Amino acid sequence: MVKDTFRGGVHPDGHKELSREMPLQDFFPKGEMVFPLSQHIGKPAKPIVKKNDPVLVGQRIAEADGFVSAHVICSCSGTVKAVEKRMTLSGAMAECIVVENDGQFTPIEGMGVREDDDDISNAELLRRVQDAGIVGLGGAGFPTHVKLQPKNPDAIRYVIANGAECEPYLTCNDQLMRVKADAIVEGLQLMLRLFPNAEGVICIERNKPVAIAAMKQAAAGKPRIRVLDLKTKYPQGGERSLIQVVAGVDFPISMLPADVGCIVDNVGTIYAIQRAVLYHEPLFAHCFTLTGDAVRQPGNFTVRDGTSYAELLEAAGGLKEGVTLKKALCGGPMMGIAMGSLDVPIQKQNNGLTLLAEDPNVLAEAQMTACLRCGRCATVCPMGLLPQPMSEAAVKGDYDRYENKLFGLECIQCGSCTYICPAKRPLMQIFKQAKAEITARKRAEAGGNK
Numbered sequence: 051m052v053k054d055t056f057r058g059g060v061h062p063d064g065h066k067e068l069s070r071e072m073p074l075q076d077f078f079p080k081g082e083m084v085f086p087l088s089q090h091i092g093k094p095a096k097p098i099v100k101k102n103d104p105v106l107v108g109q110r111i112a113e114a115d116g117f118v119s120a121h122v123i124c125s126c127s128g129t130v131k132a133v134e135k136r137m138t139l140s141g142a143m144a145e146c147i148v149v150e151n152d153g154q155f156t157p158i159e160g161m162g163v164r165e166d167d168d169d170i171s172n173a174e175l176l177r178r179v180q181d182a183g184i185v186g187l188g189g190a191g192f193p194t195h196v197k198l199q200p201k202n203p204d205a206i207r208y209v210i211a212n213g214a215e216c217e218p219y220l221t222c223n224d225q226l227m228r229v230k231a232d233a234i235v236e237g238l239q240l241m242l243r244l245f246p247n248a249e250g251v252i253c254i255e256r257n258k259p260v261a262i263a264a265m266k267q268a269a270a271g272k273p274r275i276r277v278l279d280l281k282t283k284y285p286q287g288g289e290r291s292l293i294q295v296v297a298g299v300d301f302p303i304s305m306l307p308a309d310v311g312c313i314v315d316n317v318g319t320i321y322a323i324q325r326a327v328l329y330h331e332p333l334f335a336h337c338f339t340l341t342g343d344a345v346r347q348p349g350n351f352t353v354r355d356g357t358s359y360a361e362l363l364e365a366a367g368g369l370k371e372g373v374t375l376k377k378a379l380c381g382g383p384m385m386g387i388a389m390g391s392l393d394v395p396i397q398k399q400n401n402g403l404t405l406l407a408e409d410p411n412v413l414a415e416a417q418m419t420a421c422l423r424c425g426r427c428a429t430v431c432p433m434g435l436l437p438q439p440m441s442e443a444a445v446k447g448d449y450d451r452y453e454n455k456l457f458g459l460e461c462i463q464c465g466s467c468t469y470i471c472p473a474k475r476p477l478m479q480i481f482k483q484a485k486a487e488i489t490a491r492k493r494a495e496a497g498g499n500k
Contacts, residue, residue: 051197054278054279054295055147055279055286055295056291057283058398058431058432059285059291059432060283060284060285060465060466061163061284062384063218064282065341066224068219068343068348069339069340072221073225074350074352075349075351076154076352079126079358080153081357081358082149082151083124083126083354084146084148084149085124085146088144088183088291089191089397090193090399091193092116092119092120092196093118093122093146094115094119094215095291096116097112097133097147098110098113099130099133099147100133101131105127105128105129108157108158108180109121109123109124111130112489121183123480124149125356126186126426127170128149129150131150132245133146137391138394141391146395154166157248161330162243162330163329163330163332164196165329172244175240175243175244176244177199178326178330179198181332182322182325182332184323185319185333185433186315187318187319187336187399188316189324189401190399191399194322194323203245204247204480206311206312207312207315207355208293209241210251210296210315211251211316211317212287212292213253214254214286216286216495217284217384217386218340218382219400220339221339221340222337222339223318224260224318225337226318226337227264227357228261231264231267234317234385235252237323237327241370244273245313248277249275250274251273251275251278251296252269252277252317253286253289253296253328254278255286257282261339278296285432286463288373288462289307291432293310296312301492302460303336303460334405335353335355336355336401338350338362338400338401338402339344339401340405341403343406344374345363345405346370347366347367351366355396355398357396358395358396359380361398368406373407375405375406377410377411378403378404378406382404414474414476417474421438421473422472423438424472426470426472427467427470427477432466433460440458440461443456444484449488449491452484454486458485465478476478
């Protein structure tokens, strides 16, 4: 029997019915566009334009500053207004390129013209992925050209296309797989060129039957590619969860998926690879869900990087009449980032905006009690950790025990423990704070030893 799920996990309400059947629609912003120089894991990019420079759609406006970095691509045509600090998703000010959008969306020359893939070498394929500024579109933002160059390509056994989309509310990948299945499979075939001993496995949760059918049809007859439909469970789309299912491997967070013979990329990332390699199209737009019980008209969009969250919401009809917004999340309710303002730019790795009429954290705080020692948090942890003693160690500041005895840094911060806790303890938030504190202390110690 083929394994269809991972250890642990929870079953939160999906709320996907709000936007599941809303087809992807292109959104063309009218306001100014703001491009942070850091939209990826690694060093921020370096601006290569200045105030008053004209720019086009697809033009590189900032260059990667090192191997683990990514180019920034302009998503509109217009004029550079400034290179200055602007507020970003985290609430912090960060260096950004601001472009006055002329509304014409004039592209660079040659973009979108299909090329015969037979003449493209592996080295050229990797160069085009890097030139396109592609990063992981599942949320992490890891530069894709780095992921596609492991130390030993021959040791890669699985290239996993992540179409699980397990986060509640989000449905844009579901829609992308329905309408771009052939392109996603073609992108996966391009990736498999780099890994001669690998099998391509497209993983989709069973609550997406239309997407599963579309991907199976697109993959039919394609050697080395299969579609694996998975049990609907959170966090099924986690990188380690998928590897546990497909490869049957558990591995510490200090190791990379490539160390256990796997490459994992979101289906949106794989679609971007196909567009970059075959159409010379850099990454300047991606699929995105606007949803939540406070939204007048939830939907799925192809949004251009640099677009204001506030402008997208307004264009889509705004909030429901009479509803007060209590919680705004970049992403969904399990792993999403709470937002203090919507007047910030959508970045490459952002895949959704969830707007809620009630703040679940406030509701949980009102019901919170002392730990009941029920053990449910340990039962659902996909990493096999012990959240209850981890929480005690973190609260006491016993970070040595947290890290070295309880392996707290292995936590992937999925929020399953917080969701299942009958005492409504904010476990994931405690673990995030503990990780930040441990990381800060290690940096301070490293600085002091120089």
